[in-house]
Amino acid sequence: MRKTVSAEALDQIFRSARTYNGWTDTPVEERVVRQLYDLLKWGPTSGNSSPARFVWVRSPEGKAKLAGLAAEKNQPKILEAPLTVIIGNDVGFADALPKLMPHNTEATQKAFAAPGVSEVTAMRNGSLQGAYLIIAARALGLDCGPMSGFDNAGVDRAFFAGSQIQSNFICSIGNGDPASVFPRNPRLSFAEAGHFD
Ligand SMILES: Cc1cc2nc3c(=O)[nH]c(=O)nc-3n(C[C@H](O)[C@H](O)[C@H](O)COP(=O)(O)O)c2cc1C
Numbered sequence: 001m002r003k004t005v006s007a008e009a010l011d012q013i014f015r016s017a018r019t020y021n022g023w024t025d026t027p028v029e030e031r032v033v034r035q036l037y038d039l040l041k042w043g044p045t046s047g048n049s050s051p052a053r054f055v056w057v058r059s060p061e062g063k064a065k066l067a068g069l070a071a072e073k074n075q076p077k078i079l080e081a082p083l084t085v086i087i088g089n090d091v092g093f094a095d096a097l098p099k100l101m102p103h104n105t106e107a108t109q110k111a112f113a114a115p116g117v118s119e120v121t122a123m124r125n126g127s128l129q130g131a132y133l134i135i136a137a138r139a140l141g142l143d144c145g146p147m148s149g150f151d152n153a154g155v156d157r158a159f160f161a162g163s164q165i166q167s168n169f170i171c172s173i174g175n176g177d178p179a180s181v182f183p184r185n186p187r188l189s190f191a192e193a194g195h196f197d
Contacts, residue, residue, distance in 0.1 A: 013138045020145045020172070022180025023081045028058075028142065028173055033083065036136050036173075043132030045125035047108045048100045051093035052129035053165050055086040065158055066170070071149035081145065081172035086155060087133065089126030091118050092164035126168050133171065143176030 004010075011017075033056055045051065057066050057078075066086070067078040078084045094109045101108045112118050134144045148169045155167040187193075 009139070012141070013135055017138050018143075018176070018181040018184070020143045020174075020176030020180055021077055021182065022177035023077075023145075023172065024175045024177055026082065026175035028083045032140065032142070036133070036140060036142070039136040039139065040129060040132040043129060045128060046121060047097070047112065049093050049108075049112070049121055049125050050096070050100055050129070051090050051122040052126040052133075052168075053088045053090045053160075054133075055088070055159050057084045057086060058082065066150075066155070069151045069154040069158060070147070070170075074147050074149045077145055077147065077172055078170070082174040084170055084172045085133065086159055086170050087126065087130040087168045088156075088160055088165040089122035089168050090163070090165045091122050093122055094118060122166075123168070130169060130171070137171075137173050142173050145172040145176070147171070 037054070041050070055062075057063055063079055063081075063084065066084060067075040070078055094112045097105045097108050097112075112121055130146075134146065137144050146169055150167075150170060152167045155170075156165070160167065
């Protein structure tokens, strides 16, 4: 049986990890962004559909464009961060199945082709991949600030024009300013959140 990862790792990824609202100037190197993707891509998705698509916004122009489409209180959280990633769901993800599911492409494409199925599949698995991104970033020692307060249709027009990709949420990534975290709110207890059956 595999070992539990260290208590230190669990603290870093879950127990002590916080949502950051402000950022230091420390940049996130491209090498680290690629390392981050090369971890998160291994998280499971249904039929290996891998529908999430990522725009790693780091240029001043890109940040200004994204911040201009965000809720006012979220704008500085984009402009100050070294990097904000847009996590989108590609509703046309089935086109990549010859690569992703080579031994069973046709049957998998057929299963996802029923009305409404590709949208639900893209949202379910794209959201999972967004969560894998947060976990992987924390495992690499980065901090995260996820946000859904922005104009999705506007972001789709500005960043995903001519594609079937729909923005899901955005996440600033970098070295968070500890002074920027809000007071920690409680979580539901085991019994409040579920039960054995
Ligand atoms: C998908 C998602 C969307 C969020 N949207 C926003 C947002 O638009 N603005 C914001 O300030 N915080 C946003 N948050 C931050 C949450 O409020 C925060 O992660 C949560 O309260 C837990 O905080 P903690 O990690 O510090 O305990 C979002 C978080 C997630 C995961």
